[in-house]
Amino acid sequence: MAVDLYAILEVEASASGSEIKKAYRKLALRYHPDKASEEERHIAETKFKEISHAYEILSDEIKREEYDTYGTTDGNGASHGGQYGYSGNPYEDFYGNGGGQEYGGNDFYNFFNNMNGSNGHGARGKPNKMRTEDAEIEIEVTLEDLFRGKTIRTTSTRNIICTSCKGSGAKKSAVTKKCVTCEGEGTVRKIRRVGPGLVTQEYVQCSSCKGSGKTYRSKDKCKKCDGKRTIEETKILEFEIVKGSKSGETIVLAGESDQYPGKETGDVKLTFRTKEHATFTRKGDDLYSKYKITLVEALCGFSRVVLKHLDGRGIQICTPRGKVIRPGDFIKIKNEGMPIKSSSSGWFGNSPSKRGDLYIEMEIEFPQDNWYLEKNDLTKMKNLLPNELHSKVDIRNQTIDDDSLPEANIELVTDFTIAKKDALPDYKEPETEQEEADHGYDYDGYEAHGAQPECAQQ
Ligand SMILES: [Zn+2]
Numbered sequence: 001m002a003v004d005l006y007a008i009l010e011v012e013a014s015a016s017g018s019e020i021k022k023a024y025r026k027l028a029l030r031y032h033p034d035k036a037s038e039e040e041r042h043i044a045e046t047k048f049k050e051i052s053h054a055y056e057i058l059s060d061e062i063k064r065e066e067y068d069t070y071g072t073t074d075g076n077g078a079s080h081g082g083q084y085g086y087s088g089n090p091y092e093d094f095y096g097n098g099g100g101q102e103y104g105g106n107d108f109y110n111f112f113n114n115m116n117g118s119n120g121h122g123a124r125g126k127p128n129k130m131r132t133e134d135a136e137i138e139i140e141v142t143l144e145d146l147f148r149g150k151t152i153r154t155t156s157t158r159n160i161i162c163t164s165c166k167g168s169g170a171k172k173s174a175v176t177k178k179c180v181t182c183e184g185e186g187t188v189r190k191i192r193r194v195g196p197g198l199v200t201q202e203y204v205q206c207s208s209c210k211g212s213g214k215t216y217r218s219k220d221k222c223k224k225c226d227g228k229r230t231i232e233e234t235k236i237l238e239f240e241i242v243k244g245s246k247s248g249e250t251i252v253l254a255g256e257s258d259q260y261p262g263k264e265t266g267d268v269k270l271t272f273r274t275k276e277h278a279t280f281t282r283k284g285d286d287l288y289s290k291y292k293i294t295l296v297e298a299l300c301g302f303s304r305v306v307l308k309h310l311d312g313r314g315i316q317i318c319t320p321r322g323k324v325i326r327p328g329d330f331i332k333i334k335n336e337g338m339p340i341k342s343s344s345s346g347w348f349g350n351s352p353s354k355r356g357d358l359y360i361e362m363e364i365e366f367p368q369d370n371w372y373l374e375k376n377d378l379t380k381m382k383n384l385l386p387n388e389l390h391s392k393v394d395i396r397n398q399t400i401d402d403d404s405l406p407e408a409n410i411e412l413v414t415d416f417t418i419a420k421k422d423a424l425p426d427y428k429e430p431e432t433e434q435e436e437a438d439h440g441y442d443y444d445g446y447e448a449h450g451a452q453p454e455c456a457q458q
């Protein structure tokens with residue numbers, strides 16, 4: 001029965017080896033039986049086997065030729081078995097015949113998992129498509145850097161494919177032979193047991209030919225790389241930290257890691273974290289700061305430079321006449337927070353006008369004890385302040401027993417201290433999620449909360 005294997009892999013009959021491989025990976029992912037629903041699993045499994053079979057033949061040059069010529073390879077697997085190292089059972093062959101294990105068609109689960117392994121290799125017969133390791137860099141940046149944006153330049157020394165021998169390791173004139181150890185594959189297969197009845201395979205570089213699949217006489221070694229196939233290259237890498245970026249983000253320079261013949265080149269990844277800032281705390285795109293004013297400023301207003309912003313500007317605040325600043329109040333200045341890094345407009349389209357807000361928490365400094373010069377000052381102060389601030393009667397809706405003499409039931413306490421909030425015992429009560437939300441991101445709620453009097457008037 002002639003089946004169109006090219007149609008199964010959804011490629012042209014003229015497709016290259018890498019196109020076939022790409023198509024296979026795409027389809028294998030799509031029809032992974034683990035992804036299919038219960039009802040569709042059977043179909044997915046059948047489809048998966050079909051794809052695997054098509055790939056089995058089309059990825060092998062000799063079998064593909066045979067298929068192209070005769071339109072079939074049916075029944076020929078056994079006769080070619082010895083010749084091409086193909087047993088006729090793709091799964092068995094995939095796991096290697098040497099191990100003595102028996103594998104049936106159901107093992108494609110393992111097959112698939114293996115293909116998805118960290119290196120993305122494992123597609124049968126083409127084990128060389130591995131990636132070189134990614135290089136990871138971590139740096140600390142300041143909040144100023146993230147506010148303004150910054151370009152990080154770093155010197156990178158990496159291996160690149162030798163420019164003289166193009167990675168073969170041998171002179172142009174060298175006579176090369178197919179490596180006998182790896183049969184020209186450049187890698188040898190290693191079976192590793194990972195559990196009862198479970199094995200995984202790894203491809204390791206062939207030590208005889210250093211992965212090139214070819215051997216040659218030692219005097220034919222490339223002079224430039226000394227047969228190592230790669231040479232060192234030093235260059236400057238540039239990482240662009242876009243303004244408004246957040247701590248912990250990673251910039252990826254694709255393909256800037258070590259090169260190696262036959263391997264995909266890994267990436268260089270730079271992750272940056274922000275150092276703590278003396279003045280500002282960042283929450284989302286907003287900035288938070290604290291500022292201390294005196295009681296007189298809280299009552300009478302002020303006009304003053306209260307902080308130096310991340311770009312060096314002084315921020316001056318002038319409170320409107322008559323505005324009273326209360327403990328716990330925040331001054332909110334719109335658009336003075338961090339620049340907002342817009343993901344939609346990409347790297348170059350950051351609109352400079354989009355900024356978070358700045359919140360300055362007001363801390364009010366009260367006068368020292370015995371602040372007055374003359375006793376009379378207390379009376380003067382009292383007379384200046386409105387009547388309702390003179391005294392407050394509040395015994396919290398509790399009544400004192402009337403039956404006894406009033407004096408007898410009232411205790412005059414003179415022995416007390418004033419404890420500061422941060423000097424109170426620590427009861428280690430966990431913060432509720434709601435409180436965290438209020439403190440963190442719900443700024444409207446925050447404002448309203450700050451303006452509320454602590455106790456309701458009676
Ligand atoms: Zn070379």
Ligand SMILES: [Zn+2]
Nearest residue numbers: 179182206209
């Ligand atoms: Zn070899």
